Amino acid sequence: MNGEAGARTKKPPASGLREAAPHFHGHRQRLRERFMVAGGAALADYEMLELLLFRAIARRDVKPLAKALLARFGSYSEVIAARPERLREIDGLGESAICEIKLVEAAARRLARGTLEKRTVLSSFVDVIDYCRTAMAYAEREEFRILFLDKRNALIADEVQGVGTVDHTPVYPREVVRRALELGSCALILAHNHPSGDPTPSTADIRMTRDIIAIAQPFGIAVHDHLIVGRHGHASLKGLKMI
Template identity: 45%
Template sequence: MAAMPPLPLLPDEPAVTPPDDAAGHRERLRGRLLAGGGDALLDHELIEYLLTLTLPRIDTKPIAKALLREFGGIGGLLTADAAALTRVKGISDRSAAAIKIAHAITIRMLKAEVAERPVLANWQALLDYLRADMAHHAIERFRVLHLNTRNMLIRDEVMSEGSIDQAAVHVREVIRRAIDLGSAAIILVHNHPSGDPSPSRADIAITRTIADAGAAMGIVVHDHIIMGINGHVSLKAQGLI
């Protein structure tokens, strides 16, 4: 009997054949994942298995390890933009989309936890959400969390994105948006791509300016949180506002 011809490759799938035991290896990964959850797999194994869903015909372990090296770990990998992902050898648009959907699901779950309770009584959930969404970004991003009179989150908006070391923040726009939304209070947030969350003089100055402008309109600035790979800083906790 003639051998069956190989299945055609998908349009953007690399033409690489997996090792003979690839199916068995993936089965073992799947078994460990289902039996023990995510903690049963190493970081590269989690990414490796995710990639098998879009690259079923090749060995994804080297690609997973290359991704983690390139982006400095899972956090940096998940927050990387699609264009950066596809510059890594072996990553197609399909694979980049799988990585981005994994990140989107994580962020949506964490945000839902923040929205369930008053933010000030759910502070750790807020920090977890902000860390997952912002800490690893290569571009500085400034966002405002809008709260109602019960300190429930009513809107979470990115106000500006800056260069690698600064984001343009316009006080009038921040306050005008809070008035439009009927916000009773706001929390300012931005990230430091350098990884060091220590506030600069400019960070402190803009925070105080927004706080003063908000107070004149009956809008409280609860805090300004700076996120970085190496942790976070609360200007409120530091006594800076």
């Protein structure tokens, strides 16, 4: 057997039998270009999720995965806010993709907080509401958050004081006031979420707020408001004249 016979070369496939390109060939670049030209408002929720998943999943059509996430959680916002353990229930969604999703959530919160930190809180109450909705509206469990303010109503600290179940968070009024004294805070804005989506204050919400006000008052600490946020809007106890 001579060398030429032994070294066989693979023949290129006939033009009619050439392997077809994946059906999503070029889709990623086209979607990126559409986003850069028209912005996120021009894209559907599943397309925004596709863009997000591109970074973590390099060589796969991610449209079915994006639609599976929406089918499970309901909306883009609810996917982004979903807990990692819930995201792990989705077939095909690995840790890299989950990290990308949670990174977007953290970036949104930091952006909203940055806007809040640059101004006197009470002079831009819309920003306070936007921040609380960004931070908590789509959370699957109740969170009780406090904005601690100085005498000029500028933000000193923003802390989550408790995380509870789907419909209850334990709050201890004396601990709230103790923390305010530690920080040298002169005023508070209380906030928590209703995972049900309905921000209507409960009797327990009103009672707890009034308890905090009563304990804080002798120390010269004002409670400006208690905001309740949900997927379907927000409620202000002060605006509703409940405090």
